Amino acid sequence: MAFISSGYNPDKPMEGRISDIGPRHFTEFLPPVIAKNFGKWDYHEILEPGLLCHTGVSGDKAYTVRCGTARLMTVTHIREICDIADKFCGGFLRFTTRNNIEFILESLDEAKELMKFLEAQKFEGGSYKFPVGGTGAGVTNIVHTQGWVHCHTPATDASGTVKATMDAVFDDFKEMKLPAPVRISMACCLNMCGAVHCSDIAILGIHRKPPIIDHKYLDNLCEIPLAVAACPTGAVRPSKVEIDGETYKTVAIKEERCMFCGNCYTMCPSLPLSDGEGDGIAIMVGGKISNRLTKPAFSKVVVPFVPNEPPRWPTMTKVIKKILDTYAAEANKYERLGDWANRIGWERFFEKCDLEFSAHLIDDFRDPAYYTWRQTSQFKW
Amino acid sequence: MAKHKTPLLDQLESGPWPSFVSDIKQEAENRAKNEKGLDYQVAVDCPEDLLGVLEMSYTDGETHWKHGGIVGVFGYGGGVIGRYCDQPEMFPGVAHFHTVRVAQPTGKWYTTDFLRQLMDIWDLRGSGLTNMHGATGDIVMLGTTTPQLEEIFWELTHDMNNDLGGSGSNLRTPAACMGMSRCEYACYDSQELCYNLTQEYQDELHRPAFPYKFKFKFDACPNGCVAAIARSDLGFLGTWKDPIKIDQEKVAAYVGGEIAPNAGAHAGRDWGAFDIQKEVVDLCPSQCLSYEGGKLVMDHKECVRCMHCINTMPQALKIGDERGVSMFCGAKAPILDGPQMGSLLVPFVEVNKDDDYQAIKDIIENVWDWWMDEGKNRERIGETMKRLGFAALAEAAGVGIDPRQVQEPRHNPYIFWKAEDVEGGWERDIDDFRKRHQR
Numbered sequence: 030m031a032f033i034s035s036g037y038n039p040d041k042p043m044e045g046r047i048s049d050i051g052p053r054h055f056t057e058f059l060p061p062v063i064a065k066n067f068g069k070w071d072y073h074e075i076l077e078p079g080l081l082c083h084t085g086v087s088g089d090k091a092y093t094v095r096c097g098t099a100r101l102m103t104v105t106h107i108r109e110i111c112d113i114a115d116k117f118c119g120g121f122l123r124f125t126t127r128n129n130i131e132f133i134l135e136s137l138d139e140a141k142e143l144m145k146f147l148e149a150q151k152f153e154g155g156s157y158k159f160p161v162g163g164t165g166a167g168v169t170n171i172v173h174t175q176g177w178v179h180c181h182t183p184a185t186d187a188s189g190t191v192k193a194t195m196d197a198v199f200d201d202f203k204e205m206k207l208p209a210p211v212r213i214s215m216a217c218c219l220n221m222c223g224a225v226h227c228s229d230i231a232i233l234g235i236h237r238k239p240p241i242i243d244h245k246y247l248d249n250l251c252e253i254p255l256a257v258a259a260c261p262t263g264a265v266r267p268s269k270v271e272i273d274g275e276t277y278k279t280v281a282i283k284e285e286r287c288m289f290c291g292n293c294y295t296m297c298p299s300l301p302l303s304d305g306e307g308d309g310i311a312i313m314v315g316g317k318i319s320n321r322l323t324k325p326a327f328s329k330v331v332v333p334f335v336p337n338e339p340p341r342w343p344t345m346t347k348v349i350k351k352i353l354d355t356y357a358a359e360a361n362k363y364e365r366l367g368d369w370a371n372r373i374g375w376e377r378f379f380e381k382c383d384l385e386f387s388a389h390l391i392d393d394f395r396d397p398a399y400y401t402w403r404q405t406s407q408f409k410w
Numbered sequence: 411m412a413k414h415k416t417p418l419l420d421q422l423e424s425g426p427w428p429s430f431v432s433d434i435k436q437e438a439e440n441r442a443k444n445e446k447g448l449d450y451q452v453a454v455d456c457p458e459d460l461l462g463v464l465e466m467s468y469t470d471g472e473t474h475w476k477h478g479g480i481v482g483v484f485g486y487g488g489g490v491i492g493r494y495c496d497q498p499e500m501f502p503g504v505a506h507f508h509t510v511r512v513a514q515p516t517g518k519w520y521t522t523d524f525l526r527q528l529m530d531i532w533d534l535r536g537s538g539l540t541n542m543h544g545a546t547g548d549i550v551m552l553g554t555t556t557p558q559l560e561e562i563f564w565e566l567t568h569d570m571n572n573d574l575g576g577s578g579s580n581l582r583t584p585a586a587c588m589g590m591s592r593c594e595y596a597c598y599d600s601q602e603l604c605y606n607l608t609q610e611y612q613d614e615l616h617r618p619a620f621p622y623k624f625k626f627k628f629d630a631c632p633n634g635c636v637a638a639i640a641r642s643d644l645g646f647l648g649t650w651k652d653p654i655k656i657d658q659e660k661v662a663a664y665v666g667g668e669i670a671p672n673a674g675a676h677a678g679r680d681w682g683a684f685d686i687q688k689e690v691v692d693l694c695p696s697q698c699l700s701y702e703g704g705k706l707v708m709d710h711k712e713c714v715r716c717m718h719c720i721n722t723m724p725q726a727l728k729i730g731d732e733r734g735v736s737m738f739c740g741a742k743a744p745i746l747d748g749p750q751m752g753s754l755l756v757p758f759v760e761v762n763k764d765d766d767y768q769a770i771k772d773i774i775e776n777v778w779d780w781w782m783d784e785g786k787n788r789e790r791i792g793e794t795m796k797r798l799g800f801a802a803l804a805e806a807a808g809v810g811i812d813p814r815q816v817q818e819p820r821h822n823p824y825i826f827w828k829a830e831d832v833e834g835g836w837e838r839d840i841d842d843f844r845k846r847h848q849r
Contacts, residue, residue: 034561039560050567051573051608051612052516052573053515053570057515058521067590068599071594071725072673073593073673073724075675091592093592097427099427101430101433101539101552102433102542103434104529104532105433106437121519121521122522123519126547126636133592152423152436153436156424156426156432157426157427166675172545173545175541177464179553180473186464188430189419192427192430196425199425199426199427205677205678207678221744222545224640227641227749258787290745298477305472318637319632319633321716321718322693322718325751337471339468340418341421363672
């Protein structure tokens, strides 16, 4: 390949340089009906799963067709999406916070035609390219992180666990038959780039083995004081070891203090935690973000560990499906998953969802743990 | 013929949900065909090698990506994340596979022209793989090599008038809900505020000077679609002060079954006829609603603006007119000190575009000054706030003290009084004390 220059001259890096311009202004990207009714919307309706209608004070209507994506997308696939937006929507589209695509149309007939078109698009392997759904009292797309596709600290894969989960709950993406929306989120390590700590159901990659110490290289690759300071529990301290008659400056780890967060590895590549047997998934439930009815809430760990079972993680999807189905059958209308569990009591939640309660589920991390223990005789048998 | 055998990944091609494996295979095929005759600037077969290395992870149960290393564009400390494969001989196409974060237009609205331009850059100079979008909100371009970084940046800025996003210990790319562009609940223009602050703080976004990452998120109402309250160091949540507006005729239409409750969100199941008493009045968390004689009545002073009644009857109930923003501080995921929800720092502040949002900027800058002075390396502001106390943050932010900032008052009486709080101060005379008390 011949190197193609964009115009950048490495000998004069400041020449003609443009920086700190930020993103383009969003008004450049609004479809005409959106721009016209900006700030003047009256109400909205979900006409059917995946189809929203927003009515402006002016009487204008904007029909939104929503479809799911894998989030990890290729240039070819995005160009296909552009072709669709050009053909049906005057060259406009939007992505939602949960990695769905939304196409805006001005007539119901066109919206229905687009829905039919989207449902007919399939990958060669057989899956939908643009499944329509993800609205109202259902499961919408899963927000997730990089996993084994691109990240250096994951305990599991993200795209694969998400694909397996969405296949298992696909009906609830296509329909709106749950008591309330259920937000499933995925983060491939405790660092939680995906911030799954407030999700109805969270899939969380976790490590279970303390870091391996690469003694011979540690002092060359990292600052020992930073690695020491990185440990939230004080498990890492400076040390020296002798290997083959040579003394190396390194660290020692008090293994019983390790909570497997991986923060030391982030500061020091010579302290890897990844392990085929040690790594897997914790399942958390009952978090929420909205202020509706009840306060925003953290997710709670209900399954401390499920092993990695690529490519389809059957144990994980079975647990998720059981929780989702039990919630769907038992919760009240408008009641979020965590609110249902709070109402019936967590001891009952474990019983109904066929989950084992173990010592690993009792919080022992610092002060906030105390507030999760029971200080009342009001429990259920 | 595929370059690597991927029997495990192939199993992710079946099932209804869009398969990223099928998509990557499609890309690999298209790059191999190269119908446009591009002189690809990174390995043509990097999609195949990405599948190869991922298959290896599926077999091993371990990642094969190494720590970043320092790569980036001149003058910026963020926006590019270095990434290298730990099996470069087996997968040379992804041996160097850096991520480029691109600032997304607020609300994630796009024209196809913009996306196509971006895809042309990424076709030529990158792997052809992206994330739409990263968890913080940026457009994420997955996989390129170091020599391409300045070229990509040049084309982004010169040809597309668009910048990189944030990474590292700096302000991360701010994100907003789609707000007024398509939502009747928007209490302020979340997109405009997000855009304005993004532009104002470009220096903080591109040149790491903070103890750790810092995120702004903008939700235009208490429904919280971008999770500002849970995942941003400073979260902005639209709210209002005056009464919810009630259209009694429309209320009657909901009660009469002419309009589906909750905008039709529960249509997939027969929940029976809408029961306003059971579904709205009895569920109101502050019990400020009653339904008498066919009219919905609200004791608006008691309303906590949870949005339930409005969400349930969006055609009948509208948010109030005296609108502004609540600011929450310190939300984060567990690393390091456990998860934290944003704490209400400012119950209400005006969102005033006419004075360039000065009231909001004053608070932000006060908060940053305090955190940069007090925060330890890799300490999120939520942790600094916990370590030094909420009152210290509120004082530094210059926002005043208000019972709305707490769920309930303190449980312990270990109050850190200051000398100036106490009559006569702390300076005392031991001889004077001994006049009253023998040794």
